[in-house]
Amino acid sequence: MNKQETTTLIDVQELRRVYQTEEVKTVALKKATFKIESGELVAIMGPSGSGKSTLMHIIGFLDKPSSGQYYFKGKNVTEMTEEELASFRNSEIGFVFQSFNLLPRTTVFDNVKLPLMYSNRPTSEHNKLVNNAIKAVGLEHRAKYMSNQLSGGEKQRVAIARALVNEPSLILADEPTGNLDSKSGGQIMKFLQDLNDQGKTIIMVTHELETAEHAKRIIKIKDGEVFQDIKVHQKQIKDGEELKK
Secondary structure (H helix, E strand, O other), rough: OOOHHOOEEEEEEEEEEEEEEEEEEEEEEEEEEEEEEEEEEEEEEEEOOOOOOHHHHHHHOOOOOOOOEEEEEOOHHHHHHHHHHHHHHHHEEEEEOOOOOOOOOOEEHHHHHHHHOOOOOHHHHHHHHHHHHHHHHOOOOOOOOEEEOOOOHHHHHHHHHHHOOOOOOEEEOOOOOOOOHHHHHHHHHHHHHHHOOOOOEEEEEEHHHHOOOOOEEEEEEEEEEEEEEOOOHHHHHHHHHHOOO
């Protein structure tokens, strides 16, 4: 996808999220504003408690902001009902979690197929979509294995295939290398970069610079606020002290 063909996928304006528990009010997100174009590979960075997980939940239609606007493909998400959000989430978002979230005594094929069971895709297409997703992460030879027979890196590749199977507009990865050793983590990031090179829009949520440095843009959050939003080349990230502040 070249720059002339990019379109705005995500447009968030003054997003704020406040949690109220009895007498305690916690402001988790403060007026976050940014846009993400189709085809971008973005890392949202921040320490624990920074608000990055809250932002991820809102972007993934798992939570709604207390105020502000969120547009996804031009549609105002903040005006959707819970039922509409659930349908939109299933068709538009592919999730990759730190803990993989696979069914342990279930085959790779059936784990990847799971999101299709809740989709509007014709059942006649399911097997082809699953095989395509498994092929995309290079695990055709593991399709009949149980997920508990796989290494950590392979499990995350299955999770990526499951996120791809519905052909979503966005892959949302929450600490995708958090449970992996450095070698496996590097391989997973290479898969995500390859998918991005093929035109997939990917947002990673992480607190690790080693993971974020694979992105082409970094949005940094601290105390619920976006305080840095920069597009960088890989060498700039490795050499740039500003990202380590």
